[in-house]
Amino acid sequence: MSADPGNAERPQWWGLLVEENVRTGRARWWDARLVGEHYGTHEEAIQALWPFVRGHKPVFPRRIERRQVFREESGYLALFTGAMGTSYPCRFVARELVWDSGERSSPPLGPV
Incomplete structure (x- = not known):
């Protein structure tokens, strides 16, 4: 959520992230990846996540039941949930971009 509650309704940059439970052997951890960016409102950014949710192929389970x-x-x-009944959670989130050390073009003009 934005530091300023009023910011969610004004257009701004949002990072579209997937946070996934991954493992190697017995070790498990959460991994976060930036899958896209969106300029618009928070609600629009969440809508922009939907194609990533629908098309996501998780690392685990290998065979989804x-x-x-x-x-x-x-x-x-x-x-x-896999064939053995184990469930693996995965989050798809829109997070407000508040700082970026790289170069960023200015926000798009007009409708996004």
């Missing part, structure tokens, strides 16, 4: 997607304030929570 069930896919459940829940809407959250900041995006979506997906539960992928």
Whole structure:
């Protein structure tokens, strides 16, 4: 959520991220990847996440038996259940970009 609650309704840059439970052997951790960026309102950024949610192929489970997607304030929570009944969570979130050390073009003009 934005530091200023009024910011969610004005156009700004949003990072579209996937936060996924991954593992190597017995070790598990959360990994976050930037899958896209969106300039617009928070609600528009969440809508821009949907294609990533629908098309995502998680690392685990390798064979998905069930896919459940829940809407959250900041995006979506997906539960992928494998053949052995183990569920693997995956979050798709829109986060406000508040600082970027790289070069960024100015926001687009007109409708996005």
